[in-house]
Amino acid sequence: MQELKKRLRKKAENYRKSLEKSDKLSKDETIFKKIIALKEYKEAKTLLCYVSVRNEIDTKKLIEYSLKIGKKVAVPKCFENRQMKFFYISSFDELETGSFGILEPKFTADLCKEFDNSLCIIPALMVDKSFNRLGYGGGYYDRFLKGFNSVKCVVCYKDNLIDELPRDEFDVKADLLITD
Numbered sequence: 001m002q003e004l005k006k007r008l009r010k011k012a013e014n015y016r017k018s019l020e021k022s023d024k025l026s027k028d029e030t031i032f033k034k035i036i037a038l039k040e041y042k043e044a045k046t047l048l049c050y051v052s053v054r055n056e057i058d059t060k061k062l063i064e065y066s067l068k069i070g071k072k073v074a075v076p077k078c079f080e081n082r083q084m085k086f087f088y089i090s091s092f093d094e095l096e097t098g099s100f101g102i103l104e105p106k107f108t109a110d111l112c113k114e115f116d117n118s119l120c121i122i123p124a125l126m127v128d129k130s131f132n133r134l135g136y137g138g139g140y141y142d143r144f145l146k147g148f149n150s151v152k153c154v155v156c157y158k159d160n161l162i163d164e165l166p167r168d169e170f171d172v173k174a175d176l177l178i179t180d
Contacts, residue, residue, distance in 0.1 A: 001166045001168065004166050005134060005137065005165075005166055006137075008125070008126055008134055008162075008165070009125050009126075009134060009136070009137065011126075012125035012126045012134070012160045013055075013125065015157065015159055015160055016055040016056075016157070016160075017055055019055070019157075024055070024058075026180075027057075027157055027180035028057055028058040028061075028180075029061075030180040031057055031155055031178055031179070031180055032058070032061050032062055032065075034178045035062060035121070035153070035155075035178055036062070036065065038119075038153070038176070038178075040119050040151045040153070040176065041119055043117065044071065044117055044118055044119035044150075044151070045071065045072060045117045045118070046071065046072040046073070046074060046112065046114075046115070046117065046118040046119075047062070047063070047066045047071050047072070047073050047074070047118070047119055047121065048074045048075075048076075048086050048112065048115075048118055048119070048120040048121065049062060049063055049066075049073065049074075049075060049120070049121040050075065050076060050102075050121065050122070050123050051063065051075050051095065051102060051103040051104075052123075053101065053102050053103070056123055057123070057155045057156070057157065059121060059155075060092070062121070063075070063089075063092075064092075067089075067090060067091070072088055072112075073088065073089055073090075074086035074087055074088050074089070074112035075087065075089055075095070075103075075104070075105055076104065076140070076144075077098060077099075077104040077105050077109075078098065078099035078100070078104070078138075078140055082138055082139050082140055082143060083140070083143060083144075084140040084141065084143065084144045085111060085112075085144075086111075086112040086144075087105035087109035087110060087111055087112060088105075088109055088110045088111075088112055089105055089109060094106055094108075094109055115148055115149055115150045116149070116150060117150065118148075118150040118151070119150065119151045119153055120145070120148060120150065120151065120152050120153065121153055121155060122141055122145070122152055122153065122154045122155070122174055123135065123141075123154075123155065124154045124155065124156045124160075125156075125160065126156065126160045126161070126162055126165060127154050127156040127160070127161055127162075127165070127174075127177055127179075128161070128162055128163060128164050128165040129161070129162075129163055129164070130164070130173060131154060131173045131174040131175070131176070131177050132164075132165045132167055132171060132173045133154045133156070133165070133171075133173070133174060134165050139170060141172070142170050142171055142172045143170075145172040146172060151175050151176065152172070152173075152174040152175045152176070153174060153175065153176040153177070153178060154174035154176070154177050154178070155177075155178045155179075156177065156178075156179055157179060157180055158179040158180055161179065
């Protein structure tokens, strides 16, 4: 199963790399508009969201918009033992380069402990029709999501959707899927 997941990750990464800049911008804008139109987004007091890097689906516009309209925004920070916690931010100035070269909150940020009435935007390389996701393979999100009691929304380009992904007992599926 691990070899199959590795091949699928490579295929998804290659697709992302192949996107023309204008196509990627258009797809990311479509995903942004679909997220902010969600009832779950409108009703959420807190947005938990990854900070996009490289060729990931852009979330920076969503984070900025959410802060502008008064939502609390929390972004992840990775720790030992493949643990991940979310911390509140009020601007991108409160981020620094951390694990895996991604922007993470500085240690001065407040820990997000309350997840009621939250929406968590989850990255994925691939997603299947049952909302199972294929991430980067570290298990950080699956560990975090096991204890998350609010809405889980995975984002993925529609060209990286497949019928069925290989799964193991640790994989946590999303409640919602947003594509371009």
